[in-house]
Amino acid sequence: MDGNYSPVTEETIKDLAALIGEANVSIKEHELAGFAIDEMPLARSYPPRVIVRPPDSGAVSRVLAYASAKRIPVTPRGAGTGLSGGAIPIHGGILLSLEKMRRIIQIDERNFVAVVEPGVTLNELHQAAEACGLYYPLYPGEMTATIGGNVMTNAGGMNAVKYGVTRQYVLGVEAVIPGGEIIHSGGAYVKNTTGYDLTQLLIGSEGTLAVVTRITLKLTVKLAKREVLFVPFLDLQNAIDAVPDILRLKQTPVGIEVMDQDIVKIVEKFTEKELPYHQYQAFLMIIMEGDTEEEIYDYFARVETICRQHGAVEATVPGSERAKRRLFDAREKFYLAVKRFAPMEMIDTVVPRSEIARFAVQVKELSRKWGVPVFFYGHAGDGNVHLHPVQVDMSRAEFDGKLHPLMADIYRAAVALGGTISGEHGIGIDKKPFFGIGVEEPAIDIMRGIKRAFDPGNILNPGKIFDL
Amino acid sequence: MDGNYSPVTEETIKDLAALIGEANVSIKEHELAGFAIDEMPLARSYPPRVIVRPPDSGAVSRVLAYASAKRIPVTPRGAGTGLSGGAIPIHGGILLSLEKMRRIIQIDERNFVAVVEPGVTLNELHQAAEACGLYYPLYPGEMTATIGGNVMTNAGGMNAVKYGVTRQYVLGVEAVIPGGEIIHSGGAYVKNTTGYDLTQLLIGSEGTLAVVTRITLKLTVKLAKREVLFVPFLDLQNAIDAVPDILRLKQTPVGIEVMDQDIVKIVEKFTEKELPYHQYQAFLMIIMEGDTEEEIYDYFARVETICRQHGAVEATVPGSERAKRRLFDAREKFYLAVKRFAPMEMIDTVVPRSEIARFAVQVKELSRKWGVPVFFYGHAGDGNVHLHPVQVDMSRAEFDGKLHPLMADIYRAAVALGGTISGEHGIGIDKKPFFGIGVEEPAIDIMRGIKRAFDPGNILNPGKIFDL
Numbered sequence: 001m002d003g004n005y006s007p008v009t010e011e012t013i014k015d016l017a018a019l020i021g022e023a024n025v026s027i028k029e030h031e032l033a034g035f036a037i038d039e040m041p042l043a044r045s046y047p048p049r050v051i052v053r054p055p056d057s058g059a060v061s062r063v064l065a066y067a068s069a070k071r072i073p074v075t076p077r078g079a080g081t082g083l084s085g086g087a088i089p090i091h092g093g094i095l096l097s098l099e100k101m102r103r104i105i106q107i108d109e110r111n112f113v114a115v116v117e118p119g120v121t122l123n124e125l126h127q128a129a130e131a132c133g134l135y136y137p138l139y140p141g142e143m144t145a146t147i148g149g150n151v152m153t154n155a156g157g158m159n160a161v162k163y164g165v166t167r168q169y170v171l172g173v174e175a176v177i178p179g180g181e182i183i184h185s186g187g188a189y190v191k192n193t194t195g196y197d198l199t200q201l202l203i204g205s206e207g208t209l210a211v212v213t214r215i216t217l218k219l220t221v222k223l224a225k226r227e228v229l230f231v232p233f234l235d236l237q238n239a240i241d242a243v244p245d246i247l248r249l250k251q252t253p254v255g256i257e258v259m260d261q262d263i264v265k266i267v268e269k270f271t272e273k274e275l276p277y278h279q280y281q282a283f284l285m286i287i288m289e290g291d292t293e294e295e296i297y298d299y300f301a302r303v304e305t306i307c308r309q310h311g312a313v314e315a316t317v318p319g320s321e322r323a324k325r326r327l328f329d330a331r332e333k334f335y336l337a338v339k340r341f342a343p344m345e346m347i348d349t350v351v352p353r354s355e356i357a358r359f360a361v362q363v364k365e366l367s368r369k370w371g372v373p374v375f376f377y378g379h380a381g382d383g384n385v386h387l388h389p390v391q392v393d394m395s396r397a398e399f400d401g402k403l404h405p406l407m408a409d410i411y412r413a414a415v416a417l418g419g420t421i422s423g424e425h426g427i428g429i430d431k432k433p434f435f436g437i438g439v440e441e442p443a444i445d446i447m448r449g450i451k452r453a454f455d456p457g458n459i460l461n462p463g464k465i466f467d468l
Numbered sequence: 469m470d471g472n473y474s475p476v477t478e479e480t481i482k483d484l485a486a487l488i489g490e491a492n493v494s495i496k497e498h499e500l501a502g503f504a505i506d507e508m509p510l511a512r513s514y515p516p517r518v519i520v521r522p523p524d525s526g527a528v529s530r531v532l533a534y535a536s537a538k539r540i541p542v543t544p545r546g547a548g549t550g551l552s553g554g555a556i557p558i559h560g561g562i563l564l565s566l567e568k569m570r571r572i573i574q575i576d577e578r579n580f581v582a583v584v585e586p587g588v589t590l591n592e593l594h595q596a597a598e599a600c601g602l603y604y605p606l607y608p609g610e611m612t613a614t615i616g617g618n619v620m621t622n623a624g625g626m627n628a629v630k631y632g633v634t635r636q637y638v639l640g641v642e643a644v645i646p647g648g649e650i651i652h653s654g655g656a657y658v659k660n661t662t663g664y665d666l667t668q669l670l671i672g673s674e675g676t677l678a679v680v681t682r683i684t685l686k687l688t689v690k691l692a693k694r695e696v697l698f699v700p701f702l703d704l705q706n707a708i709d710a711v712p713d714i715l716r717l718k719q720t721p722v723g724i725e726v727m728d729q730d731i732v733k734i735v736e737k738f739t740e741k742e743l744p745y746h747q748y749q750a751f752l753m754i755i756m757e758g759d760t761e762e763e764i765y766d767y768f769a770r771v772e773t774i775c776r777q778h779g780a781v782e783a784t785v786p787g788s789e790r791a792k793r794r795l796f797d798a799r800e801k802f803y804l805a806v807k808r809f810a811p812m813e814m815i816d817t818v819v820p821r822s823e824i825a826r827f828a829v830q831v832k833e834l835s836r837k838w839g840v841p842v843f844f845y846g847h848a849g850d851g852n853v854h855l856h857p858v859q860v861d862m863s864r865a866e867f868d869g870k871l872h873p874l875m876a877d878i879y880r881a882a883v884a885l886g887g888t889i890s891g892e893h894g895i896g897i898d899k900k901p902f903f904g905i906g907v908e909e910p911a912i913d914i915m916r917g918i919k920r921a922f923d924p925g926n927i928l929n930p931g932k933i934f935d936l
Contacts, residue, residue, distance in 0.1 A: 110820075110821070111820045154660070156659040167665070181910035182910075183914070184911070186888075187820065189820055189886075190624075190632055191850055191891035192818065192891060193674075193893065193894045194906050195672075195906075195912070195933055196918055197635070200669065209664075221720075244578050352655065383657045420654075421662045422662045423657070427661070427663060443653065443663075446645065446921055450664055450669075450918055450921050
């Protein structure tokens with residue numbers, strides 16, 4: 001069912017222009033080229049045939065109804081910052097960009113809720129919430145990403161230990177299903193047992209079931225202070241071993257990040273800024289929020305004791321806002337720095353947080369087995385590990401040949417430890433060959449049935465996650 | 469598709485006994501009668517033809533595969549404490565009781581996770597977690613309910629303002645789909661974007677999609693102190709009006725309950741114990757947890773100021789554990805007390821918390837319009853209102869005639885305010901006639917497609933939530 005789509009013809013372009021206005025339809029070469037990839041590493045380029053930029057849900061509805069009737073594939077897209085190729089139009093067809101739907105409809109201070117369109121960026125949402133004294137506490141790293149994209153990948157990020165992931169903040173959606181009908185699910189309330197929860201089903205569905213056109217998000221109150229403790233270790237394993245002990249403390253940190261010296265060196269080169277204690281082998285960053293600095297420092301004192309028991313050399317809180325900002329900036333630039341350093345793949349597997357040390361050992365063994373260096377960093381506090389196999393001292397052909405079996409081995413190791421394939425980036429096209437390692441065939445079959453319930457013609461983001 | 473099932477014959481009984489053991493199959497009259505209703509008010513009695521009590525997921529699998537092949541309806545059931553008839557076997561057939569699957573498989577202190585079978589009661593889970601210094605923070609009231617039932621209704625309860633609902637605590641499940649296949653979804657981790665989230669889809673699905681046989685639950689750490697502030701008001705509206713202001717304080721209470729004098733009188737009669745300040749018209753109970761009593765009392769002082777601005781007469785913290793217990797006991801017995809008082813219906817509609825005062829006014833008007841008294845209480849802090857239309861000074865026939873249009877009016881009012889039909893009890897059979905008020909036809913159609921993806925023969929809990 002994946003093939004056999006109708007082509008986009010001159011008539012299609014005219015029809016689309018009639019449906020949503022000529023100004024919202026483009027076939028300009030350079031624009032098509034710009035939508036041919038997302039941030040997925042090693043991605044091939046698949047330009048769409050036409051770009052539509054619907055200004056509202058009515059226009060989304062008309063495009064989808066038309067595409068369903070004509071059987072033309074539609075790939076929805078936010079900011080294109082996804083890492084698994086979820087927004088790449090691999091079947092050409094229509095690229096549906098949500099960039100014009102970026103209104104913040106309401107920051108509701110009585111219900112602690114934001115109502116936004118999908119094209120709103122994380123940056124914009126954060127600012128709008130904070131202007132009202134409220135807080136959207138998720139921090140998936142890429143602040144130019146859109147909320148729509150975050151919903152579709154169930155984005156997580158650095159603050160998940162305390163605040164969870166996007167799934168926990170989406171209270172309701174308006175969405176257009178492939179037939180063009182507009183549906184509503186949930187709203188400005190937490191309790192709901194009124195039929196199957198379509199809101200939750202759409203979250204993490206990578207644009208394959210519906211186009212979300214309005215999102216109701218839960219907001220919270222921001223604590224006054226946020227600090228980070230930076231802890232160098234002589235050895236990556238020691239750093240990781242400290243994490244479960246830190247998490248046994250009563251207070252919950254916002255996040256715990258882990259990184260090794262290799263990645264620190266690469267990011268220093270990329271940013272041309274030195275990080276403190278960069279002579280050591282591994283590092284933890286423990287992020288904490290509280291009402292007062294004293295409260296946070298009390299917590300950090302206990303964390304430091306635990307870290308030193310695990311061989312930490314030092315434990316330091318950046319002395320200035322600038323030094324703090326530099327640390328976070330460095331952490332956010334890991335991905336770009338590795339990407340610049342060498343051709344690489346991106347893995348974001350997740351294991352129960354207690355298994356992260358064991359997983360690190362296994363990854364190191366698999367890296368040796370296949371002779372492919374693997375950078376290791378990530379969200380140690382929630383078990384979400386980012387791994388980068390990199391092409392070093394070998395040809396691209398050799399790298400490509402080793403990459404697939406190495407990745408399969410890594411995913412099998414994660415699943416055997418009770419984990420799964422993707423923590424926050426999604427499956428897209430990049431992880432699709434490995435999907436069956438994490439999800440059993442009867443469950444995939446159920447997912448196929450769900451996909452058919454929404455999209456009998458398989459026109460919405462076809463070819464992603466699994467094959468029909 | 470709802471009818472046309474195969475009957476349960478002597479051969480069926482023999483087959484089931486061969487599949488899961490004779491000791492796990494019963495056709496004893498008094499047992500069948502015991503499974504003919506749940507706690508739904510005004511329910512007709514529908515005894516099943518046979519009861520199976522599978523001891524493990526393999527046995528569940530064999531029963532479902534057999535029932536699918538033979539096309540015999542199967543109604544799964546936990547403790548039968550549901551309030552919407554979700555566990556009533558309206559098509560007879562097989563009643564699948566999960567009472568023998570009640571092992572607490574693991575309390576995992578490293579990952580703050582519990583792994584349990586569905587027949588474990590909330591009481592048992594709370595105790596097992598607390599024995600390890602951990603906490604399952606939900607309190608849906610009926611502690612003899614099973615976790616399986618809680619998952620299937622997305623149970624909420626009194627602690628939802630701070631802690632949310634069951635949905636936020638279920639990290640993964642093992643489940644048997646109607647064809648008999650055992651599937652796994654999620655695990656001991658929070659981040660997950662690996663295909664459609666079947667865990668979340670099963671939560672709140674009222675036993676219509678699969679039988680959950682193992683549940684991984686997130687646990688948290690219990691704060692040292694828990695106190696309640698009891699605040700009498702001269703008027704229900706004043707009490708409700710205070711709630712949004714209380715919620716604007718920075719600290720989040722565990723819950724805020726509201727009740728009026730009518731319900732207090734009835735529960736006093738039922739428990740034969742007086743409540744303080746029972747001469748007043750309405751009451752708020754504000755429940756707060758904290759590390760210290762001082763912290764909680766500081767918060768209560770601020771809450772009291774707000775309440776007095778809204779006309780509160782008093783504000784009192786019970787002076788002893790016994791007095792505190794008496795308050796909570798009374799609150800938990802509202803349902804039983806009303807049930808004893810008169811024939812009644814049970815509504816658990818939800819509105820955005822800011823709209824609860826407006827909703828209360830509209831309910832009062834509708835009560836007058838139809839001449840049916842409606843008791844009003846519930847979880848004011850999360851907008852989940854429990855309403856009991858009661859049969860007073862009228863015949864059952866007159867009550868029945870007024871009940872349906874009154875309820876439809878109430879649901880329409882809730883939906884118009886941005887709310888929905890059921891916050892935590894589910895639709896079952898009781899709210900099914902009103903389902904279309906809360907969910908649009910295209911969304912119901914999607915739900916039908918999802919149901920077919922799981923259960924093409926419509927054998928699992930047929931006739932619940934919506935018609936196929």
